[in-house]
Amino acid sequence: MLAITSQTSPPIETQKQPRAAVLLLSMAYAILVASMTTPVMIWIVILAACACVVRISFYLRWQTAPLRMRTINLLAILGALALAWFSLSIGLLLSMVNLLVMACAFKLMHIAHEKDVKQLFVTLLFLTACGFIFQQSLVYTGLYVSVALILLVALLQFNAPQQSLKHSIRYVAIQLVQGLPIAILLFLVLPQLPPLWQMPTAKGAKTGLSDSVTPGDIADLSQSSELAFRATFASEIPSPPQRYWRVMTLEQFDGKTWQISPTRKQVNRQYRSLNKQFSPSLAGPTWSYQVIAEPSHQRWLFGLDIAQANSNGNNAIIQGHEYQLLAQRPLVSALSYDVESYYTEPLNHTLLSIDHRINLQLPQSGNSLTQRWVEDKLAELDASAHPRERAEYILAQLRDHFSQQQFRYTLRPDPMPSDPVDRFMFDAQAGFCAHYASTLTYILRLANIPARMVTGYQGGELQASGVMSIYQYDAHAWVEAWYDERGWVRIDPTAWVSPDRIDFGLEQAMRDEGSFLADSPLSLARFKNVALFNNLRLWFAQLDYEWSKWVLGFDANRQDDLLEQLFGRLTPLKLSLIGVTVVLTVGLLLALYIMPQLRKKQGDKLTMIYQKSADLVVEFTGTPRGHLPPSHYFQAVQDKLPNLARTCFSELTQRYQQHHYARPSETRSESEKQFKHLHSKLKRHLQKSR
Amino acid sequence: MNKSITPVLDVLGKTIIGKSEQLKLALTCLLSNGHLLIEDLPGMGKTSLSHALASAFGLAYSRIQFTSDLLPADMLGANIFDVQKQQFSFHPGPIFNEVVLADEINRASPKTQSALLEAMEERQVSLDGTTHTLPQPFFVIATQNPMHQAGTYPLPESQLDRFLMRITLGYPNWEAERTMLKRSGTTSGVMASSQPVSKQQLIAWQQEITQVHSANAIIDYILRLVSYSRESGEFANPLSPRASKAILVSARAWAWLHGRDHVIPEDVQEVFTAVAEHRLRGSATDSDMNSQFSGKLMAAVDPLAA
Numbered sequence: 001m002l003a004i005t006s007q008t009s010p011p012i013e014t015q016k017q018p019r020a021a022v023l024l025l026s027m028a029y030a031i032l033v034a035s036m037t038t039p040v041m042i043w044i045v046i047l048a049a050c051a052c053v054v055r056i057s058f059y060l061r062w063q064t065a066p067l068r069m070r071t072i073n074l075l076a077i078l079g080a081l082a083l084a085w086f087s088l089s090i091g092l093l094l095s096m097v098n099l100l101v102m103a104c105a106f107k108l109m110h111i112a113h114e115k116d117v118k119q120l121f122v123t124l125l126f127l128t129a130c131g132f133i134f135q136q137s138l139v140y141t142g143l144y145v146s147v148a149l150i151l152l153v154a155l156l157q158f159n160a161p162q163q164s165l166k167h168s169i170r171y172v173a174i175q176l177v178q179g180l181p182i183a184i185l186l187f188l189v190l191p192q193l194p195p196l197w198q199m200p201t202a203k204g205a206k207t208g209l210s211d212s213v214t215p216g217d218i219a220d221l222s223q224s225s226e227l228a229f230r231a232t233f234a235s236e237i238p239s240p241p242q243r244y245w246r247v248m249t250l251e252q253f254d255g256k257t258w259q260i261s262p263t264r265k266q267v268n269r270q271y272r273s274l275n276k277q278f279s280p281s282l283a284g285p286t287w288s289y290q291v292i293a294e295p296s297h298q299r300w301l302f303g304l305d306i307a308q309a310n311s312n313g314n315n316a317i318i319q320g321h322e323y324q325l326l327a328q329r330p331l332v333s334a335l336s337y338d339v340e341s342y343y344t345e346p347l348n349h350t351l352l353s354i355d356h357r358i359n360l361q362l363p364q365s366g367n368s369l370t371q372r373w374v375e376d377k378l379a380e381l382d383a384s385a386h387p388r389e390r391a392e393y394i395l396a397q398l399r400d401h402f403s404q405q406q407f408r409y410t411l412r413p414d415p416m417p418s419d420p421v422d423r424f425m426f427d428a429q430a431g432f433c434a435h436y437a438s439t440l441t442y443i444l445r446l447a448n449i450p451a452r453m454v455t456g457y458q459g460g461e462l463q464a465s466g467v468m469s470i471y472q473y474d475a476h477a478w479v480e481a482w483y484d485e486r487g488w489v490r491i492d493p494t495a496w497v498s499p500d501r502i503d504f505g506l507e508q509a510m511r512d513e514g515s516f517l518a519d520s521p522l523s524l525a526r527f528k529n530v531a532l533f534n535n536l537r538l539w540f541a542q543l544d545y546e547w548s549k550w551v552l553g554f555d556a557n558r559q560d561d562l563l564e565q566l567f568g569r570l571t572p573l574k575l576s577l578i579g580v581t582v583v584l585t586v587g588l589l590l591a592l593y594i595m596p597q598l599r600k601k602q603g604d605k606l607t608m609i610y611q612k613s614a615d616l617v618v619e620f621t622g623t624p625r626g627h628l629p630p631s632h633y634f635q636a637v638q639d640k641l642p643n644l645a646r647t648c649f650s651e652l653t654q655r656y657q658q659h660h661y662a663r664p665s666e667t668r669s670e671s672e673k674q675f676k677h678l679h680s681k682l683k684r685h686l687q688k689s690r
Numbered sequence: 691m692n693k694s695i696t697p698v699l700d701v702l703g704k705t706i707i708g709k710s711e712q713l714k715l716a717l718t719c720l721l722s723n724g725h726l727l728i729e730d731l732p733g734m735g736k737t738s739l740s741h742a743l744a745s746a747f748g749l750a751y752s753r754i755q756f757t758s759d760l761l762p763a764d765m766l767g768a769n770i771f772d773v774q775k776q777q778f779s780f781h782p783g784p785i786f787n788e789v790v791l792a793d794e795i796n797r798a799s800p801k802t803q804s805a806l807l808e809a810m811e812e813r814q815v816s817l818d819g820t821t822h823t824l825p826q827p828f829f830v831i832a833t834q835n836p837m838h839q840a841g842t843y844p845l846p847e848s849q850l851d852r853f854l855m856r857i858t859l860g861y862p863n864w865e866a867e868r869t870m871l872k873r874s875g876t877t878s879g880v881m882a883s884s885q886p887v888s889k890q891q892l893i894a895w896q897q898e899i900t901q902v903h904s905a906n907a908i909i910d911y912i913l914r915l916v917s918y919s920r921e922s923g924e925f926a927n928p929l930s931p932r933a934s935k936a937i938l939v940s941a942r943a944w945a946w947l948h949g950r951d952h953v954i955p956e957d958v959q960e961v962f963t964a965v966a967e968h969r970l971r972g973s974a975t976d977s978d979m980n981s982q983f984s985g986k987l988m989a990a991v992d993p994l995a996a
């Protein structure tokens with residue numbers, strides 16, 4: 001991309017028509033970069049913006065002299081060094097995408113030749129395809145299709161500058177429509193291979209819940225209206241207070257941060273090595289539903305307790321020993337799976353000893369005020385009290401404490417860098433779900449009751465036809481405490497202070513504070529109370545759902561179903577025959593279309609070779625061929641050529657002339673091979689004498 | 691150069707000194723059986739050239755000085771009542787010659803002009819219902835003075851198209867004029883030199899030229915040239931099919947003149963200005979003597995393009 005090219009023909013900056021084509025290219029580039037601001041680093045985005053401005057100033061003739069190659073090379077070297085440094089932290093895939101974007105920016109700054117435009121076109125097309133790594137939703141698909149359209153129009157404008165823009169757009173649109181049936185056919189019929197390479201999961205690309213929670217550090221909980229997953233209920237739909245979508249169980253607390261217990265990880269490793277899957281025998285009424293999880297680049301999946309799931313894709317689902325669902329591989333694309341949730345079944349199917357050991361862990365020091373508070377409360381209680389009574393007493397005391405001190409639910413808590421539980425209990429007295437869950441879990445553990453924090457999503461917006469959308473802002477944290485008779489029991493302390501959060505969702509709970517989606521002012525979800533916007537939003541959510549269900553969700557299994565419906569039982573032979581037939585048919589049709597043009601080209605091979613040779617001579621002598629006929633051109637340059645090359649080019653010119661214009665009977669002896677030989681001889685001589 | 695034609699060129703070269711390119715073009719025009727328009731100031735050798743051409747091939751030569759009162763009959767001839775025979779008999783005018791010099795053609799009235807042009811195209815004269823065939827070969831050399839346009843009738847585009855070529859002679863260079871002056875006493879001697887070729891030879895050559903091969907690539911090149919003139923919108927008077935035929939015919943003659951049995955793009959380019967310029971320019975003749983239109987057209991079309 002960044003190779004230095006020598007100046008031979010007038011730069012494109014000075015020609016009118018290519019400027020329009022290049023402007024179109026830079027427009028497509030600008031849209032692409034704008035759509036990829038997350039994976040592309042900010043300084044590269046700025047560089048891209050500069051390149052576009054350079055292009056615009058050429059177009060409007062604010063500037064006519066091309067940028068100096070040396071300047072661009074210097075910039076490129078600096079950029080490459082910076083990128084190399086950053087690539088250490090962002091991983092291979094992101095570095096490559098960044099590299100492509102950066103290279104395009106430099107190429108855009110210096111377009112001197114026809115080949116530069118073509119190179120840029122191909123790279124931009126590749127970059128458009130790269131965009132789908134990060135975004136696959138309907139909106140982005142539409143965006144990328146229009147980017148591809150702009151690119152094609154630009155290419156057409158470049159190659160046929162006499163066409164009007166309107167005509168070009170129509171022409172490209174017609175071609176696109178013509179290509180559509182082929183694309184659909186190939187999409188439906190061709191076997192869907194598993195990805196050829198493992199997609200490296202970059203840190204920045206992960207979305208969803210993080211695997212550790214530090215409530216004290218968060219001053220302003222960032223919320224996103226991005227979709228987390230969708231559930232389509234075939235059965236009865238759970239009521240809002242029942243919608244606790246489990247994701248992660250955090251069992252290790254160091255006084256500040258909750259994370260997955262290392263002991264638990266070790267235990268799970270052992271289970272895996274013994275190949276012992278968690279498979280409890282479950283009975284009772286169920287909710288059955290299908291989940292389509294958005295690509296999160298994580299392995300965590302979603303389910304209501306106790307969930308049993310079957311994957312519809314090639315990504316297998318593992319049942320965790322903490323009742324959660326895990327995918328075999330990180331979700332790089334949407335994954336759909338069927339779930340049965342046994343909602344009456346108690347959570348007591350795991351080994352008690354391990355759960356006990358892990359969930360009574362306490363940090364060594366810190367939060368002394370809370371420790372003393374629990375000791376005081378326990379002292380009031382009979383020492384021989386049943387653990388259940390102890391738990392209930394502590395819960396009641398804490399609830400009283402919350403209501404007496406008028407604890408508030410807020411998304412903008414004060415930061416609590418040290419002893420966060422103490423600060424929360426006796427000082428700030430306001431926080432969001434993680435604060436409450438963290439505090440309650442810690443207090444229960446202090447009272448010698450096994451407890452753990454569970455994170456996931458709570459709630460979900462029900463749309464028509466049993467489809468529920470769960471967004472990132474539905475993220476939640478709650479507590480599970482162990483009761484000997486009932487197993488793990490879900491306790492949600494957030495509900496004590498803000499019942500609205502559980503019954504009506506975050507938006508209702510935050511109505512007074514006004515902090516719901518405060519940092520994404522343009523999100524349609526903010527305008528739920530405007531009927532038009534809300535309908536629009538719901539309609540669009542439905543459309544997006546259909547898109548993910550039918551297009552993104554069209555995987556190998558669905559394909560098999562479809563083919564089976566069409567062609568009866570499938571055998572591998574039949575399957576491969578269908579694939580081969582389709583490819584051959586499409587290929588044949590294209591060949592029929594292209595062949596006549598190809599044959600015409602073939603007849604003029606010698607012209608092509610002559611032109612190539614003439615190009616070499618042009619490069620060597622600096623005399624453009626213009627539209628001189630062969631022998632005139634030879635006369636024009638013969639004094640500038642070294643002896644051997646002159647003889648060569650003279651012979652080539654004569655032979656070409658003889659072949660091309662003389663009576664056919666005398667030309668049969670002329671073979672392409674001799675021509676090629678002469679061409680390479682000329683090339684050698686020219687290179688030698690350079 | 692074709693060996694058989696070199697003696698002719700040598701003889702012409704002795705008469706018109708230092709104008710070998712124009713001589714070759716004029717000869718090409720004669721060989722392709724077309725008519726020639728010479729545009730130049732007085733005294734540049736227009737008459738000498740036409741006279742030399744006629745005498746080189748031993749052709750009957752006449753000269754008509756066009757004036758505003760010249761009538762078609764003065765040129766074509768008339769039926770005159772013969773008192774003795776008691777009937778009309780045709781008296782052929784000066785046009786019934788093999789080489790006709792129509793001097794200052796733009797001074798005659800349009801009526802006379804068109805009579806001449808009709809005769810040029812049809813190669814016959816119709817008078818009172820009788821058709822009189824003109825001699826074969828028949829070669830008209832018309833001249834016009836581009837500078838002094840007062841009281842003239844410029845040839846319309848449709849009639850310019852009838853001339854296969856238009857050439858200008860221009861001033862001779864220093865050396866050529868010096869040679870001419872030194873020889874000025876013996877001019878008549880050169881003119882009277884022996885006749886190198888016969889009329890039959892000329893007709894045979896004309897036949898030979900129609901056999902010169904023009905490959906598809908050449909035809910396509912000519913087609914690209916004319917269609918560019920029609921489609922680009924840069925030319926007020928695009929080239930007609932007659933023009934494309936003229937280009938091919940004269941390129942063939944040019945190729946034959948240079949001893950080749952096939953046409954190459956160089957031939958097309960070398961005759962192109964002479965053949966196409968006056969057609970592209972139209973009747974706007976004033977002062978514009980260069981080759982700007984045809985040059986633009988040739989620069990825009992690549993002879994090699996597939």
